[in-house]
Amino acid sequence: MTHPPPETPPPEIPPPEAAQPGHPVPDLAGPPDLPGLADLVGLDPDLEGLDVEGLADRDEPSHAELAGLDYEPDDDADDGAGLWLAAAVSGLGAGFSDGGVLDDLRPGAALAGFSQHALDDGLAVLPDDALVGLLRASRRLSAWQSGVELAAVAELDHRRLRQSSRPGWSRVSEHIAAELAAALVLTGRTADSLLGLARDLDRLPAVRNALLAGLIDRARAAIFAEELAALTAPAANTAAAAFLPHAPGLTTGQLRAALRALVHRLDPAAVRRRMTRARGDTRVEAWQETSGNLALAGRELDPADAIAADRRITAIARALQTAGASGTLDQLRAAVFSALLAGRDPGTLRPEDPGSTAHRQDQPAADPGHPDAAGPGAPARPAGPGTPAGPAGLAALGGSVHLTLPASTWLGLSDLPGETAGLGPIDAWTSRDLANRLAAARSIAGWCITLTRPDGTAAAHACARTGPPPPGSPAARRAWLTRQHFTWLDPGRCSHGSQTRGYRPPNLAGHLIRARNRTCTFPGCRRPAAACDLDHVIPYDQGGRTCPCNLAPLCRRHHQAKQAPGWALAQPQPGTLTWTAPHGRSYTVTPSTYLC
Ligand SMILES: [Zn+2]
Numbered sequence: 001m002t003h004p005p006p007e008t009p010p011p012e013i014p015p016p017e018a019a020q021p022g023h024p025v026p027d028l029a030g031p032p033d034l035p036g037l038a039d040l041v042g043l044d045p046d047l048e049g050l051d052v053e054g055l056a057d058r059d060e061p062s063h064a065e066l067a068g069l070d071y072e073p074d075d076d077a078d079d080g081a082g083l084w085l086a087a088a089v090s091g092l093g094a095g096f097s098d099g100g101v102l103d104d105l106r107p108g109a110a111l112a113g114f115s116q117h118a119l120d121d122g123l124a125v126l127p128d129d130a131l132v133g134l135l136r137a138s139r140r141l142s143a144w145q146s147g148v149e150l151a152a153v154a155e156l157d158h159r160r161l162r163q164s165s166r167p168g169w170s171r172v173s174e175h176i177a178a179e180l181a182a183a184l185v186l187t188g189r190t191a192d193s194l195l196g197l198a199r200d201l202d203r204l205p206a207v208r209n210a211l212l213a214g215l216i217d218r219a220r221a222a223i224f225a226e227e228l229a230a231l232t233a234p235a236a237n238t239a240a241a242a243f244l245p246h247a248p249g250l251t252t253g254q255l256r257a258a259l260r261a262l263v264h265r266l267d268p269a270a271v272r273r274r275m276t277r278a279r280g281d282t283r284v285e286a287w288q289e290t291s292g293n294l295a296l297a298g299r300e301l302d303p304a305d306a307i308a309a310d311r312r313i314t315a316i317a318r319a320l321q322t323a324g325a326s327g328t329l330d331q332l333r334a335a336v337f338s339a340l341l342a343g344r345d346p347g348t349l350r351p352e353d354p355g356s357t358a359h360r361q362d363q364p365a366a367d368p369g370h371p372d373a374a375g376p377g378a379p380a381r382p383a384g385p386g387t388p389a390g391p392a393g394l395a396a397l398g399g400s401v402h403l404t405l406p407a408s409t410w411l412g413l414s415d416l417p418g419e420t421a422g423l424g425p426i427d428a429w430t431s432r433d434l435a436n437r438l439a440a441a442r443s444i445a446g447w448c449i450t451l452t453r454p455d456g457t458a459a460a461h462a463c464a465r466t467g468p469p470p471p472g473s474p475a476a477r478r479a480w481l482t483r484q485h486f487t488w489l490d491p492g493r494c495s496h497g498s499q500t501r502g503y504r505p506p507n508l509a510g511h512l513i514r515a516r517n518r519t520c521t522f523p524g525c526r527r528p529a530a531a532c533d534l535d536h537v538i539p540y541d542q543g544g545r546t547c548p549c550n551l552a553p554l555c556r557r558h559h560q561a562k563q564a565p566g567w568a569l570a571q572p573q574p575g576t577l578t579w580t581a582p583h584g585r586s587y588t589v590t591p592s593t594y595l596c
C-alpha cells in the first residue's frame, strides 16, 4: 500500500445530470450582455403598465449597483438604476423560471446579485421551476468564477515566464505551482493540475470563453483540455469550436466519449502515440477508500486485455447469480475479481444450496435469466439453472463483448474507430484485435450487425448465427455481410411493422430498439441498453403497443423515476423520449448516434 490515493480515483462515474436540450449558445467572443429591457418587462405580467420606451431611455445600472442590490424599491423610484432593478426584482420568481430573463442570463455580477437577492428573500417563496432556474444560474456563476480563476493563473504564469528571460531569473518559472500552492493552500499535485488546466485553456481560448460565459462548467472544460491534448493547437481549437455548441447538452461522461471519438477520427495516429506513451506508466494501484476499505486497480492497461478481463469477470458473476449466489451484480463482480487475483477458485462463491432463488426479487435488471436482457451486447448466456457449472467451468468462462465496428474497419479498408458498449470509443487496431479474439472465443452465441444512416443513427439490424471469416479476405467478409437478413427501423413515423401482440418484444425487435437507443433513455444516463429493461412508454395494460415506437430501454432507477408522482414520459417519435420532471421542465433524448 505504498501508493497515495490518486486525485481522481478510478473508475469515473459521471454524475447524473439533466441534459439541457435547446440551450441557446451565446456568442462566445462577445462580452456578457444584460438582458434587453423589453424582454424583461414582457416576461412579467405585473409590469405590463410600465413605460417601456421611457425605461429603455434610462441608463442601465452599473455592475457595482447591481451587485449591491441594497436599495429599497420605494426609495428612489426616479432613479434609472432603481427602476430597472425594481422591474427585475419584482419578477425574480418569473425571471428564474423556464424561459425567464434570468434563466439564461450570462453569468457575472448582475446574475450573482439576483441570486443573492433570491437567497435573501428566502428560497421558500420560489416556485419549483424558479428554484431549478436558480440552480442553473448557480452552475453558470461557478463556471464563470472558475474561468476568472484560471485566467488569473495563466496571467501569473505569463509574468513568470517573461521574468525568466531576465539575467539570473531563469529558474523563476519552474516554481509557479509552488507559488500557487502557498497562496491557495494546495497540495503540490493539486497546484500542478491547476496550472496545467490554466495552460491548457490558454491554448484553447474558445473553451475558456465558453467557461466564462457559463456555457460549460470547469469539469467539462477539463475534459476538453484532456481529450484534445493529443492534437496540435490549430486542430484542437478547430475541434473545440465545432464541439462547444453541443457540450452543454452532454454529461461529462458523454462529452468525454464524444470528444475521444472525434479525436480518433481526426488523428488516429496521435491517439495511438499517446496510448503507447502512457502504456509505459502501466501499473497496479492500491489505496485506502474514504470508508477504510481498500481499492485495487490496474492502470494504463492494454485495452483489448482489460476489456476481455472485465467481461470475463461479468460472465463469471452472472453465472454465479444464475446459480443462486446472493448479492447484486456489482457485489458478485467484486467478489470474483478478488477471488481470481488472490488465487481462489471463484466456484467457491457458489451458495451451499443452489436451488434457493428467493433473493432474486432484488436483483438488478440485467439479469441474464430475464428475456429482455438479451440485447446486442448481452453476454452469451452462461450455465443456466440446473447446468452443472463446476468450479473449473466457472473459471473457464470467457465473457463476451458488444463491439460496434464500421464495416470498413472490419474489412480493413479504413481506420475508423469502433466502440464497445459502456467503455467508449476504441481505435481501429484494438477493435480488430478484439473482433479476432471474439471470433476465436467459444462463448459467442451470435453476431449482431447494426447498419447506420449517414447521420450516425441506427438504420437496420441483423442477427447472424456464425461470425465472419477471418481477416485477410475482404471479399469473403463482404459476401458474408450481404448474406445477412436485415430488419429496418422506420425513420420518423412508425408503420408498426414490427408490432407484436404479446407483452415481450421478439429478440430481433429488442436488438433493434437497443441499437436505436444504446443506453437508458433518461437524460444523461449511460447505463448500456443491454443492462436495461425495455419499457412500454404507454403501459401495455393501458393499450400501449409492443412496437419499437412504444418501447425504450430504461434502467431500473429511471424506470422507477418514470413511475414516481410528478414525472411524465412520452415518445413523440420512435427513439425520441421527452421527460417532464416534477418541477415542470421537459428534457428530450434523441436516438443514439454511432461513430461510423
Ligand atoms: Zn441482434
Ligand SMILES: [Zn+2]
Pocket (backbone or CB within 6 Å): 494, 495, 496, 497, 499, 545, 547, 548, 549, 550
Ligand atoms: Zn409502432
Ligand SMILES: [Zn+2]
Pocket (backbone or CB within 6 Å): 520, 521, 522, 525, 526, 527, 554, 555, 556, 557, 558
Ligand atoms: Zn437510467
